[in-house]
Amino acid sequence: MKKVYCNVTKCLGCRSCEIACAVEHSKGKTLFTAISETPLPVHRRKVQAVEEIIISDACHHCEDAPCITACMSGSMFKAEDGSTQHNEDKCVGCWMCVMVCPFGAISRRKNLAIKCDLCKDRTEGPVCVVSCPTKSLTVK
Amino acid sequence: MEYVIVGSSAAGVSAVEAIRSVDKSGKITVISDENYSIYSRCVLSYYLAGMMTEEKLKYRGEDFFKKHNVDSIVGKKVEAVLPGKKIKLSDGKTLSFDKLLIATGSRSKMENIPGVEKDGVFGLRNINDARKIEERLGKTKTAVMLGGGLIGLRAAYALHKRGLKVIVVVKSKHILSQMLDEEGAGFIQRRIENKGIKVITGLSAKEITGDKEVSGIILENEEKIDCQIVVIGKGVQANIELVKDAGIKTEWGIIVNESLQTNVTDVFAAGDVAQTKDLVTGESTINALWPNAVIQGKIAGLNMAGKNIKYDGSLGMNSVEFFELPTISYGITKPKGEGYEILVKKNDAQEIYKKIVLKNNKIVGFVLVNDVDNAGVYGSLIRKKIDVSSIKEELLNNNFNFAKILPLVKKYKEEFAEKEYKELVM
Numbered sequence: 001m002k003k004v005y006c007n008v009t010k011c012l013g014c015r016s017c018e019i020a021c022a023v024e025h026s027k028g029k030t031l032f033t034a035i036s037e038t039p040l041p042v043h044r045r046k047v048q049a050v051e052e053i054i055i056s057d058a059c060h061h062c063e064d065a066p067c068i069t070a071c072m073s074g075s076m077f078k079a080e081d082g083s084t085q086h087n088e089d090k091c092v093g094c095w096m097c098v099m100v101c102p103f104g105a106i107s108r109r110k111n112l113a114i115k116c117d118l119c120k121d122r123t124e125g126p127v128c129v130v131s132c133p134t135k136s137l138t139v140k
Numbered sequence: 141m142e143y144v145i146v147g148s149s150a151a152g153v154s155a156v157e158a159i160r161s162v163d164k165s166g167k168i169t170v171i172s173d174e175n176y177s178i179y180s181r182c183v184l185s186y187y188l189a190g191m192m193t194e195e196k197l198k199y200r201g202e203d204f205f206k207k208h209n210v211d212s213i214v215g216k217k218v219e220a221v222l223p224g225k226k227i228k229l230s231d232g233k234t235l236s237f238d239k240l241l242i243a244t245g246s247r248s249k250m251e252n253i254p255g256v257e258k259d260g261v262f263g264l265r266n267i268n269d270a271r272k273i274e275e276r277l278g279k280t281k282t283a284v285m286l287g288g289g290l291i292g293l294r295a296a297y298a299l300h301k302r303g304l305k306v307i308v309v310v311k312s313k314h315i316l317s318q319m320l321d322e323e324g325a326g327f328i329q330r331r332i333e334n335k336g337i338k339v340i341t342g343l344s345a346k347e348i349t350g351d352k353e354v355s356g357i358i359l360e361n362e363e364k365i366d367c368q369i370v371v372i373g374k375g376v377q378a379n380i381e382l383v384k385d386a387g388i389k390t391e392w393g394i395i396v397n398e399s400l401q402t403n404v405t406d407v408f409a410a411g412d413v414a415q416t417k418d419l420v421t422g423e424s425t426i427n428a429l430w431p432n433a434v435i436q437g438k439i440a441g442l443n444m445a446g447k448n449i450k451y452d453g454s455l456g457m458n459s460v461e462f463f464e465l466p467t468i469s470y471g472i473t474k475p476k477g478e479g480y481e482i483l484v485k486k487n488d489a490q491e492i493y494k495k496i497v498l499k500n501n502k503i504v505g506f507v508l509v510n511d512v513d514n515a516g517v518y519g520s521l522i523r524k525k526i527d528v529s530s531i532k533e534e535l536l537n538n539n540f541n542f543a544k545i546l547p548l549v550k551k552y553k554e555e556f557a558e559k560e561y562k563e564l565v566m
Contacts, residue, residue: 007565008546048543050534053566055543060560066516069438070431072150072182073192074199090196092186095459098512099468100431102520103560104542107513108466111191 001082010136020131058116067097141166147243151411151437158441189298221386246376246412255348288315292373410436419453471505
């Protein structure tokens, strides 16, 4: 399965990936319209830092995904390509997935869990990768 | 190979998937005493609250059994496990097995108080409970929850959403006393009281009044409350009756070893009915909780199909949200005894409370109110028993996140053994 990897030696923490992610997951899909949407689109990738390390992190699409095990509404599932996907229609906002995600990669919006979907609806692949000016994000 | 699985909730369903991942052709029979498709009992309160349709209770497709080539027997109870690898069903028939999984779950503990048999007194455990409560809503003004645990409160929240006046009666000093410390529970209690749910603590009901139907309750202090629905949320008890003459060891539940096998060869147990080791305390207990049941079902299923997978233990953890106030607890939240270190951060105005319990510089439990997003990161440190002394100051910072544990991931490579950690480019 293809995933997005972050090379922490290259990441400068510019947050371009966060913006691109939020815009891609907005209704209008442009920055101009995204900022005035309600609810505001949520970025699924988060730039985080510790000491001198900066990492742009999101769902790791774990092989043995704890969020799927914990999901009591059946909304988290493994797609055929091996990625961990979320059927937002079934989510009740119980936060069992948040409780068990070892990467803290699941966000909450109202009663909906939100996570990286690898831009499954974008034919060119994950938008964060092309948005990264230092090429620290790669998909492979 | 003939597999028989008793129970078709979290553990049973997960066992089917696990067995089929290894053994495509063995005969699997799943028996359920309910007459309904696979559904999630944990989300019943959301259904009762009107937040989801009945259709969405079904967390696996209608074709689940067919897809996995399973013989499904519904509406029949398994009454006994018999010698000679057989089980007896409620219709008198017997069924043989090579490998048996007992995943009979648990049921609401119904209190032994006068009047508990009246119409209008419910547990909230299965689809029928939810439907019957729903049918009664039309003639109900006030509902009383006996018990301030998760089931009671979720039911209270649901019925409040449906417009009823709701009163929660709790014997303990505070609500959610199993899951939370007093301080953490206080935040939730204040929030639900502000939103109109009444909470009475330190008292229990001594009688449920009414003729055939509930008309009220009488508290220990003689106070009377009129109500038309009583929901009992006094915890659950494991459904172990079927093994009582089978020579299978039980205590609160069916005692299983690391392979999730009982003391009788080829008989396994998983889910709310199984008594396992608690990963944090090391004690033998039941952590009756969806994620534990799913993992246990999976491991039991794999072992039934010939694998040899060890179960490392269950976790006491939980997650709730009432009126937009999310709360997650995990492991030991109210330490008793020596040697614990407690870190607390509290902000009353923002209704944020975070408490981390450490022992020997390892996290053994936490409570997070209204700032829960990194719960799983702390959780991974508990599961892996990582020494966190180098990041102790960071733990309660507002910007704590996964990156903060990267130095530990580097240092403790053996503990962070999963593929996903190895893939990090550092």
